[in-house]
Amino acid sequence: MKRFGIFAAIILIVSALLGLGVHALNKASGQDNASKTLTIFNWGDYIDPALITKFEKETGYQVKYETFDSNEAMFTKIQQGGTAYDIAIPSDYMIEKMHKASLLLPLDPKKIKGLQNIEPQFLNQSFDPNNRYSVPYFWGTLGIIYNDQYVKAGEIDHWSDLWAPKWQNKLMLVDSARDIMGMALVESGYSMNSKSPQQLRQAADQLNRLAPNVKAVVADEIKMYMIAGEAPVAVTWSGEAAEMLANNDHLHYVVPSEGSNLWFDNIVMPKTAVHKKAAYAFINFMLRPENAAQNAQYIGYATPNKKAQALLPKAVREDKQFYPDSQTMKNLEVYQDLGPKWVEVYNDLFLEFKMHN
Template structure:
């Protein structure tokens, strides 16, 4: 919200992420269900929009690698890719908190090769494979045996492997229900339009 950052930040095009930033900055949960608080956060988010250089998605990596913006709101794996290609960048987790999420592998009901699907999941969970995957994609691994195989320079970086204290301020997105999710989406859309 610093006015010195006018037209400087690349924001992710996601209602939950951006509304979550507004809510957590004001000391609320990113899963806030009180509509009055959510609406107030929407107003607060509008005051951030003068700092937006753009509201984008996948192209953010390229822009940050090329030094097209000063700051970006992004995911840790995306940041890892950016850092590997531009040594002038740094990745930080906001002290107010952030979302905590997990990739999942699922098997659809219509699977044609159930045995093969389970074999693939078991393969990906093998510690040596999970460690290689974590290094390749740049996202932290929840696999404790894989974690032990990773270099300390990776696991000691608290932006990617946060401390227990930092984790206390991180929240998993909850299902808000259709009506409340629509409100989050509408408020984010209003903030995006307000920017213009």
């Protein structure tokens, strides 16, 4: 019995050592479960789930997917560092802010395949010169959506048209200080990135004069209301508009030619990223034209990937509602990081306006 006990102990020790050896080999070869993970932080419903499955099957990485509902919420969570996100997808001005706060890792261009697929006009933007920290994911505009059962073609083509008395209590606005203040700034002839107290006050006064026409200031509910035909006109983003148009044939989207916002959502690698190899694999996967096209079809937003555009149905890629002509594009502005002082000014003036409703 004593000899058997010693023999059994030896077997256990050898097994344990072999187990450690296998684990070490797995870890060294990248097969360790922890090393085969990719943690993504993205907007809700902002990627085709089938692409996540495809990525996992192709690469062997297991995706952990978390969502946020605002750039500010995303910034705060990454800044706190509770979760080591490998990939995040913030908007233009927030990328600039994250860089200033040292929350981003510089990307290695040698590890990125497919950046040449992106339209040159969507690269090297002011918020990230030379795309040192980000890769374009989607882009879009701020515009007006209207229902042709109540609005005639050409009746609402410009921001100023929204102030017409006939739209009293019929206009819905997206609940976004930057966008609605930006709309009022453009309507007043100013930049959407204005830091002039006088210009901002003038825009706010003009916005307050719009109050009688405003039926509601809402967030995601705006899609439901417009699809149901509960309002004839709304101000919203192109991607939201695409979903509305797909569910109601009477809806149309227009970007005022005098100017509006050109926004970008880009892929970044937060400074806390642990699985950098997986992050680059995901970036390269999303840069492949067939994947970018599939994602654009699912989400409804405009893809910056020119080769992906070629794969989209002709009716989609030539739709000026979502791929505006060059003249309109010239008058679009990308939001800049205004800094906390001016963000507070915009928010306060917008809150003042909402109190009128």
